[in-house]
Amino acid sequence: MNVGSLSAADLTRRLHGDGLRLRNGPAVMCVRSLLDEVRDGIALHYAGHEVPADDSFTNFHISVNRPPGLRRWLRPQVQFSVDGELPFTPLPGNQGFPLFEWGMNWCLSMHLHRFLMVHAAVVERGGHALILPAPPGSGKSTLCAGLVWRGWRLLSDELTLIDPASGRITPVPRPVSLKNASIEVIRRFAPQATFGPVVPETVKGSIGHFSPPPGTVERAQDTAVPAWVVLPRFVAGAPTQLKPLSKGRALMALVDNSFNYQIHGAGGFHTMAALVERSECFEFSYSRLEEAVELFAEIADRREEERADAPRGSSA
């Protein structure tokens, strides 16, 4: 069963009642909310996501609701709770769905420690993962959005989950969050993308989400092998430029952008080192998304050709 198979009444009943079980990659959330915008956002963006049975193990019990008291009516606010705790200060009342998304990011990045987690977008083509670690404002999500509408599979626009045992990347396909001018860029680039309402004046500016592209959520169990580590940077007016990055610097970038590297100790170091060892590493600057996407298509095609040319039994 998935969210899209629930009637509007059933979805509302679950969110208002004992909670909607919602699978997010390797985690199951139990979501409660009385807010229409959260229900509508889930109905729109999570239609393909699995709804596990009510008695299945649940990693997080979360809610997004109005705080009690006068703030229900006077300049209304929304607050996020997880397992009874309130990790954030309340936000203005129109930010229910962005808060839901940020809260889920927080839950995953603070608790899924069986994975080595990096703040990075990650997409896949031909079984190979392209990891884009970068701080906010670097153009990472815009590039990720462009790629997933041109043949790459979305694994995550925010969170790269590395399994230390296998070295593979576990997908967490969720709505892709875009900010400010990027929203219009992707609307033009991918008119087929399903956008929800744009929420203005958040702490990050205007925020818009588009649903995971078709086929993405259905393949949420398909892990991928790291193949490229690319540090992206959007520079207005800059030419599209891909420069080799040393493996050492690539490793340090992954470490710097990791949420929980310190928890994994020496094992985390060797997991990161192995990932970098098997990956091509680059710095990338761009201003024209179409050119950027074409360049990464060429890189992926080259990898496919190399694999096809490789002697049988060897791995590309």
Next chain:
Amino acid sequence: MTSPIEVAERRWRWAGGALHVVHWGEEDAVFHEPSASTHLLDADTSLVVSCLRAASNPTDTAQLWRLAFGDEPEAGDCQTLSESLEGLARIGLVTSEAS
């Protein structure tokens, strides 16, 4: 800035603990277990670290130069090495003491 006299008077010692090293051409990534810290070292600095790890006693700067690079330090070499060692001390990989 460290004076030449101070350079000559200091001795250096490995901070202790396990060090995991991955070599990539001219740079080494290292993970120091006691401090749970990760660093990127150039080949020369990594060589100096390996000499200090192998040394059983604190080593002065000139001697460390000889151990690492196999020749006598020339003018400015000890100053340069000392500055590198100070960087390593700041990140907790080595300690220093007066001779």
